[in-house]
Amino acid sequence: MRSLALVLAIAAIACGGEPTASAPPRGLRxxxxxxxxxxxxxSGALASWPDPVSTSLVxxxxxxxxxxxxxxxxxxxxxxxxxxxxxxxxxxxxxxxVPAPKEALAVxxxxxxxxxxEDRGTTWAVPQTVDGLMIVLGPAANGIDGAPPPxxxxxxxxxxxxxxxxxxxxxxxxxxxxxxLRAAGADVADGSTGExxxxxxxxxxxxxxxxxxxxxxxxxxxxxxQEATDEARRFRAGEIAMLVTGPWALADAGExxxxxxxxxxxxxxxxxxxxxxxxxxDAPRAWKLALHLAxxxxxxxxxxxxxxVPTTRAALDExxxxxKEAYAALVGARPLPREPVTALxxxxxxxxxxxxxxxxxxxxxxxxxxxxxxxxxxxxxGS
Amino acid sequence: MKRRESLTWRVLIIVGAAAVIPTVIVGAxxxxxxxxDVEEEVVRGNLALVRSLGASLDATLQxxxxxxxxxxxxxADRPSSVVRLPSSGEDARLVRRLRREVPIVASLSLISPExxxxxxxxxxxxxxxxxHTFGGYVGDVVFTxxxxxxxxxxxxxxxxxxxxxxxxxxLDLAFIGEALGEARLGPxxxxxxxxxxxxxxxxxxxxxxxxxxxxxxxxxxxxxxxDGWLSDAGVVxxxxxxxxxxxxxxxxxxxxxxxxxxxxxxxxxxxxRDTILFGAIAxxxxxxxxxxxxxxxxxxxxxxxxRADAIAAGDVPAAxxxxxxxxxxxxxERIEDMARRLAERSELQAALARGDRLATVGTxxxxxxxxxxxxxxxxxxxxxxxxxxxxxxHPDRAGLELIAAEAARMKSIVAGLLDYARTEGSDARSSxxxxxxxxxxxxxxxxxxxxxxxxxxxxxxxxxxxxxASPHALQQVLVNLIQNAAxxxxxxxxxxxxxxxxxxxxxxxxxxxxxxxxxxDRARIFEPFFTTKEAGAGTGLGxxxxxxxxxxxxxxxxLEDSERGATFRVVIxxx
Numbered sequence: 001m002r003s004l005a006l007v008l009a010i011a012a013i014a015c016g017g018e019p020t021a022s023a024p025p026r027g028l029r030x031x032x033x034x035x036x037x038x039x040x041x042x043s044g045a046l047a048s049w050p051d052p053v054s055t056s057l058v059x060x061x062x063x064x065x066x067x068x069x070x071x072x073x074x075x076x077x078x079x080x081x082x083x084x085x086x087x088x089x090x091x092x093x094x095x096x097x098v099p100a101p102k103e104a105l106a107v108x109x110x111x112x113x114x115x116x117x118e119d120r121g122t123t124w125a126v127p128q129t130v131d132g133l134m135i136v137l138g139p140a141a142n143g144i145d146g147a148p149p150p151x152x153x154x155x156x157x158x159x160x161x162x163x164x165x166x167x168x169x170x171x172x173x174x175x176x177x178x179x180x181l182r183a184a185g186a187d188v189a190d191g192s193t194g195e196x197x198x199x200x201x202x203x204x205x206x207x208x209x210x211x212x213x214x215x216x217x218x219x220x221x222x223x224x225x226q227e228a229t230d231e232a233r234r235f236r237a238g239e240i241a242m243l244v245t246g247p248w249a250l251a252d253a254g255e256x257x258x259x260x261x262x263x264x265x266x267x268x269x270x271x272x273x274x275x276x277x278x279x280x281x282d283a284p285r286a287w288k289l290a291l292h293l294a295x296x297x298x299x300x301x302x303x304x305x306x307x308x309v310p311t312t313r314a315a316l317d318e319x320x321x322x323x324k325e326a327y328a329a330l331v332g333a334r335p336l337p338r339e340p341v342t343a344l345x346x347x348x349x350x351x352x353x354x355x356x357x358x359x360x361x362x363x364x365x366x367x368x369x370x371x372x373x374x375x376x377x378x379x380x381x382g383s
Numbered sequence: 384m385k386r387r388e389s390l391t392w393r394v395l396i397i398v399g400a401a402a403v404i405p406t407v408i409v410g411a412x413x414x415x416x417x418x419x420d421v422e423e424e425v426v427r428g429n430l431a432l433v434r435s436l437g438a439s440l441d442a443t444l445q446x447x448x449x450x451x452x453x454x455x456x457x458x459a460d461r462p463s464s465v466v467r468l469p470s471s472g473e474d475a476r477l478v479r480r481l482r483r484e485v486p487i488v489a490s491l492s493l494i495s496p497e498x499x500x501x502x503x504x505x506x507x508x509x510x511x512x513x514x515h516t517f518g519g520y521v522g523d524v525v526f527t528x529x530x531x532x533x534x535x536x537x538x539x540x541x542x543x544x545x546x547x548x549x550x551x552x553x554l555d556l557a558f559i560g561e562a563l564g565e566a567r568l569g570p571x572x573x574x575x576x577x578x579x580x581x582x583x584x585x586x587x588x589x590x591x592x593x594x595x596x597x598x599x600x601x602x603x604x605x606x607x608x609x610d611g612w613l614s615d616a617g618v619v620x621x622x623x624x625x626x627x628x629x630x631x632x633x634x635x636x637x638x639x640x641x642x643x644x645x646x647x648x649x650x651x652x653x654x655x656r657d658t659i660l661f662g663a664i665a666x667x668x669x670x671x672x673x674x675x676x677x678x679x680x681x682x683x684x685x686x687x688x689x690r691a692d693a694i695a696a697g698d699v700p701a702a703x704x705x706x707x708x709x710x711x712x713x714x715x716e717r718i719e720d721m722a723r724r725l726a727e728r729s730e731l732q733a734a735l736a737r738g739d740r741l742a743t744v745g746t747x748x749x750x751x752x753x754x755x756x757x758x759x760x761x762x763x764x765x766x767x768x769x770x771x772x773x774x775x776x777h778p779d780r781a782g783l784e785l786i787a788a789e790a791a792r793m794k795s796i797v798a799g800l801l802d803y804a805r806t807e808g809s810d811a812r813s814s815x816x817x818x819x820x821x822x823x824x825x826x827x828x829x830x831x832x833x834x835x836x837x838x839x840x841x842x843x844x845x846x847x848x849x850x851x852a853s854p855h856a857l858q859q860v861l862v863n864l865i866q867n868a869a870x871x872x873x874x875x876x877x878x879x880x881x882x883x884x885x886x887x888x889x890x891x892x893x894x895x896x897x898x899x900x901x902x903x904d905r906a907r908i909f910e911p912f913f914t915t916k917e918a919g920a921g922t923g924l925g926x927x928x929x930x931x932x933x934x935x936x937x938x939x940x941x942l943e944d945s946e947r948g949a950t951f952r953v954v955i956x957x958x
Binding site: 036055368369 | 496497538540541544545581602606607
């Protein structure tokens, strides 16, 4: 009787128990963190790929968490993942990734891109783009000429004397604090050495200085979650002379031809990568897809459309001027420590900076909490 | 007839084409546009519903997270948190209060940043505090006792931003299914919320949850950063990736609304069907109207064609003009004008021909009469002389009398011919008193009429003007007409003569009570030598002479239509 019920149940499902359900599409599964514009370009790039590819969005904000959980579980495993470069050490050292094949190593990657794809001497990824912080000058920066400011002090001095409503556009975010920490002689924690970097007095000075910029030289901090749209609106309206941001924001900042890019002193550099998890069903094919998505023609299309900085020399040579300027700016930037803990640092640094900017805490109070949190992280406990 | 049919068909084709082509083109465009609009409206409406549901879902979860965050922050700012004093019961109170305030919380744990439990329930299964940072949702949906729940971690940060604890809640997502079930969906539509693995979290229908659903819409939704729609395998689907909502960041959920195209576009299809139906009816009516219009337009043309054919064939009797609108009516009138002129011309030509013939006859008759008259006089004279010498019983007497009588008759014919010929030179400039002439004629014919028992009734006013005719010729005409009247009444009767003044003419009518003139003879009655009398009773020249005489006066003579007898109507211009 139970057998009969099972047969009937299977038959019911086969005959349309789920009316619109169909067999999972064949082909590769790609997990990505792209926004709307990038997703459109991805669709275009996938159109020239011979097999069907099902894509699935992972929100960037929790991408590391979600991807880590997925790969650890091993179920519903994607074949290819587009990740932030800071996530690579954690995923690679957890044994969740497949090293890149020889074909990936043979590509003429830009040096900054190649280093992004490596961890402890092994190449784990196909670099998709190089990014980091830089200075974007728009219509409101029309009187700002000469050489880029060599220091944060020079940048603030320059921003103080612009004709725009706000000399700078900054975000209340730990990533944006990094140049100020570095300029003051501090830094974020280094998981490889165990140095906190933030436990110095210079860090407190830097945080306090950073917080004081908002509403004086830099545009006021918008409501949480509105940072990108608010800064883009202000920048396009000419309220902000110099926007500190990354290549990801170029398309929203205005017409690419109308923008200029300067290097940001002490800026952090990063990027995005295509990686193949160990649980992938078809890793060789996934690497081919990764290389396809990183082909110069594809990268060039993205560079022209939204200002994405390529990772191949061939694409960079043909890229728009502003993209070349962005790459030149990023060459001088310094990567964050290539440690698994690095990406997690900002979960504590950003709320602390926000508390200082909001006036809820002094820099001393805020960094004391960050120091305690980072010590926990470096010691491997808790978050 | 063939031409008419051809013209009718052409007009019908033109009218049909004028109706069909614009109707089909405009109809097709209207249908296409209407269909596109309705389909777009369906997608827009369904997308609005999906967005609305997504926003509602977002608001509920946002409220939950906000409540947990506020509670966590308040708890984190307590003095004992900063200095790490032992719990004084605040932790348990926090958990109890948050459970009350956030109804969708299924379980709630308060743990330290190191992951050690502080208060509340045990950590949900699968939540790994060592890897992630407790910044939001810490896993996909799981099913506990058949109910979908999602673990969510909310950082309890102090005013300085320091992490002092983590609230890990399991949120009961059954409310999503209830919300979907209450949504007002179109026919055949269903709403489904899936997690990042395509597992059905909630649905509006009674289908199973907790199972994978990886149809094209779900696959597309999971890969899309925002919302969109697609049509596949007869199903139109709209979707929204809920990751785009503020409170749902970190959760790879999508909400999908699927509806069979047959149901979704039912209005469009019904509108299309109705448009085609009404269009076809309108088209048929237009064609019928066109056919009627074509027939009406070509009917007078057909009549005109037939009329023109008849005229071309020489059949040009007077007819009423073909009626028709505008130019057609005008053409009908013009054709009748042409026909009338052709008839007049034909009649004129016939009259001319007849006149020539009569003139020839007159000339010939005059010549013959002149040559024959003298021998006849001789014959008749000698016959009379020889009769005088013969007794009544003389055997030759009968023959001589016959010779004399026939000679006399021949002389009468010759005299008639001479009269006919003489009318050529009738003097139209003389004048005559009709009354006087009539009185003389009646006196002259009185014996003859009395023998024939024919009375004569005159109705002639006394003050009639004189007519432009010679008295002798006028007498000749009246004698002829009155004699004819008498001869038409062999059993006797009354011959009426009346006259009246009509403008520039006098009209004299002479009528009898005889049998009248046959219709077949009416046209020839004025021709020379034509007679309806018995052989030998008439020369056939009397009315011909009358006609010539009257025509010479620029008058007319004709036989009127009458119910009884014959009436000759003579019009003579006044002097």
